[in-house]
Amino acid sequence: MLSEAVIFLDKEKNKRDRLEEKTKVKIEKLIEKVDENPYDPQRYYALGCYLTELQSFEQAEELFKRALNVFEGQEDKQSLLHYGLGNVFYATGLFKEASVEFKMLNGSKYESDAMLMMAQTEISNGNYQRALAYALTAFEKGNNQTRLDSCIVLGDSFLALGCFDQACEYYDLYLKDRPNDKHAVFMRGVVETGLGKAPDAYFGRAKQLDKEYYSKMIERLDDISKVINKGKQGGKDDRTR
Incomplete structure (x- = not known):
């Protein structure tokens, strides 16, 4: 048994080593591309991402x-870099700093993507009304991909505000293209509950997709209900995701 454990650990170490080497090679290639043309913002953006x-x-x-x-x-070249920097701040939970970067993109070709990120930032802060305003702008002005990504944000925001019919509409739009998204499937079940219907089909599907995620979200149902109740009263919270 000990020898089997040693073999397993060796294999895992080899996997990590290969992954680290692959990562190192990719970073070096991205740096080379920047060096080849240091006046192309797309190259900095790719490396930063x-x-x-x-x-x-x-x-x-x-x-x-x-x-x-x-x-x-x-400004035309800086806009992509402001968007990238905003995403870095968002990923680290620095939402105020992220908002500053995204707001710089008003009027640029990245405006709709920035509006979507602003919506996600507002959701993280529990400001669902503001999230709706930004997400609706992204939905109306964005390309097909941005419109689709806006649907999940709109669904979450409407649900948090207790607007079940609207949440249903946007979750269904999203699931039409991404039927196996575990978050959308589970939250669609929550919508059914709000509409006075049985959520079993959606919850069962979410469990099939990711049992661990399903169990975690089931444990949070009371918290989600509190968010929705606060939303109906015009309150603020941040626990829907």
């Missing part, structure tokens, strides 16, 4: 700030 994905937030923040200096006075 990958660093954010790796949760190397300090490095990502520093990169975006340096890149903004490179393109000082060029």
Whole structure:
């Protein structure tokens, strides 16, 4: 048994080593692309996004700030970098700082994406009315992908405010394209409860998709109900996700 455990640990270590090497190679390639053309904001953005994905937030923040200096006075090129920096702040829970970056994108070609991120920021702060305003703007002005992503935010916001019919509408739009999204499926079940209907079909589906997630959300049903009740009264909370 001990030898089997050693073999297993060796295999896991080899997997980690391969993953680390793969990550290192990708970062080096992205850096090379920046060096090849340091006046292309897309290259900084790609590197910054990958660093954010790796949760190397300090490095990502520093990169975006340096890149903004490179393109000082060029608003069209800086807009993408402000969006990237806003995402870094959002990922680290610095919502106030994230909002500052996203608001700089008003009137830019990234405005609808920024509005969607503003909506998510407001949800994180429990400000569902504001989240609705931003998400509706993103839904109306965005491309197909942004419109779709807006649907889940609109569903969550309407549900938190106790507007079950509207929440149902946007969750259904989202699930039409992404039927296996566990969050949307579960929350659609919560909507059924609010409408006085049986949620079994949606809860059962959510359990099939991810049993651990389902169990966690079932335990939080009382909290979710409190959020909805506060929303009906015009209150503020932040526990729907």
